[in-house]
Structures are given as structure tokens and as C-alpha cells.
Amino acid sequence: MSLVDRAVDGFQGELNDLESAIGMLIIGRHYGWRVLLLIHSPATVRKYTKLLGLKNLREALPEVGVLAHRSNAWRLLDDSKNFWKVVRGQIAGIRSSKSETPPR
Template sequence: MTDQQIIAVVDKAIDEFRGELNDLESAVGMLMIGRHYGWRVILLIHSPVTVRKYSRILGLKNLREALPEVGVLAHRSNAWRLLDDGKNFWKVVRGQIAGVRSTKAETPPR
């Protein structure tokens, strides 16, 4: 999606939202972070249930269509770096491989 399309998704979600504002705020945050980190990192830091909930709030049928697969900042995600050890991405997302999920991001070394 382009930046204009993402803003349109956010504006529509805000206009139509009924419920807890912290859920709306988190959904918008997920989308904005996902623009830079990609949908694979989003799936590593949120449970599938949470991703579905936030996608529903945003009116997105498929998060993968809205975000890049791997964003330009994915390398800063600890969870993404842990996957580089040859772990199966989908097994990690489903919780079949422990010790990979992390919400921490690091600044790259200089």
C-alpha cells in the first residue's frame, strides 16, 4: 500500500470505530510499525488472535496485502534476527518453536 492508502485505511477505521480507543490506537500502531518492519515481524511480535483483531478494526482482510513482507527495519527486530538461525517462520508464529518471539528492537551498531 502507498502512504496515501494507509492514511485512508486509518482515517476510515477512526471514523467508523466503536469500542475501546486503546484497541484502535494499538491497531493503528501495528499498521504504522508494520510499514517499516513488515508483516513477518508483526506476526512474530503479536499473537495471531491479536493480528486478526487489529486487522478487523482497520478493515483489512489480509495484513499481508497492506504491508511489505520484510520491511527496511526488520533487521532491527530481535525476533527477526533469531529466525536467521534456520528456524521455521510459520512454526514460530504458531508457537511450535519457543524462544523466538520478542518485541524488542535494537539500533544497528555503528
């Protein structure tokens, strides 16, 4: 929460951007930074990371959070070597912001 407090205290700009950046951070605590990179565009991640005063998401979030398995995009990712290709947009059809309990 100290990271959020610092971001809020020093913020100037559109509050909806700050709100979205904080929301990304909170969701990232549970899903991890890899899932965030699968659901947001690189430009959005850069924007929100800058608003939060971070160099990158890795310094504040787990790589894979305890709820990552609920992310459709994470489950569609067939192997780790394709992760960065999906993030860069070189592989289509995987990005999704949907989360659900996976079938058993």
C-alpha cells in the first residue's frame, strides 16, 4: 500500500488513469505480472507502470500469481517460449482479459 500511497500523493493528471493503474497493480498481486502483460497492451502497461512510479512490474509483483490459472489467456498459452511472442503481438488469438474457474 505504500507504493499506492506514494503514487496517489504525487499524482497530477486524470484520476481515471490513476485508478486504472492501481487496479492493475492490485489484480497483478493475485494473477502476476505475466498475466497482466497478456491482458494489457505494452503501451498501457508502460503508462500505468510510470504512473505508479515503477521501473517495471517485476519489482512489485510476482511473476505468476496464485490465481494465474484462472486467466483464459494464461491457460491458452501453450508454452513459455511463446509468451513474449504473444506479448509482442506476433501470435494472435491468445490475449484475453477473461477470468474464470477452469474446468476440472
